[in-house]
Amino acid sequence: MNSNWFKGVMRLTKVKIGKRVTLKGVPVIFNQKGATLNIGDDVMIKSSFLSNLVGLYSRTIIVTRTANARIVIGNHVGISGATIYAREEITIGEGTLIGGNVKILDNDFHPVEIEARLANDTRRIGTRPIHVGKNCFIGCNALILKGTELGEGCVVGAGTVVSGQFEAGSVIVGNPGRVIRSNVNE
């Protein structure tokens, strides 16, 4: 698709787009006023059903939800029908591949306590930054939850639910995500 018009829309909302960013299908990319949303060079963003033959259930969605939020996506990152949704901060290291239908959420969307939830008190929404290192591989349908840190070269298995800090070169699978191999690149 000729994505120039969409890149124009992104720039209007102050999304910083690198060189040679390729869009397959139309993503949803929304940058809150005052927030930071940077997409590096040579990034591939897939959003149409068969743009990844794993089958995408939804378009790629990349959203900064508060004026202080920050999303930084490094060079050579691949994203397939994933949601990347930040109230605070999500960084994705260079060369990382994000598989089909992955969700990366730095917040819970709603407060845990009933009173705060009914009052729609957004200050009480659990929120912690997520940092994904360089050259990670996140399998399809994984969930990356608030506060997660993945060191360089981590692999996250398909359907894994990840929460916590993981050393570089860990292979993490299951629910809750546990390390089954370490230092895979040494």
Ligand SMILES: CC(C)(COP(=O)(O)OP(=O)(O)OC[C@H]1O[C@@H](n2cnc3c(N)ncnc32)[C@H](O)[C@@H]1OP(=O)(O)O)[C@@H](O)C(=O)NCCC(=O)NCCS
């Ligand atoms: C994580 C992964 C790379 C591991 O591959 P591997 O190193 O060859 O590991 P194995 O297949 O030998 O499995 C090792 C163990 O982990 C378990 N396991 C592997 N992947 C798992 C997963 N996603 N969830 C839960 N358990 C998993 C296996 O059952 C096995 O358990 P066992 O030792 O008790 O028998 C692979 O299983 C995977 O999930 N690939 C992602 C595929 C994908 O989503 N691609 C992108 C599409 S867009």
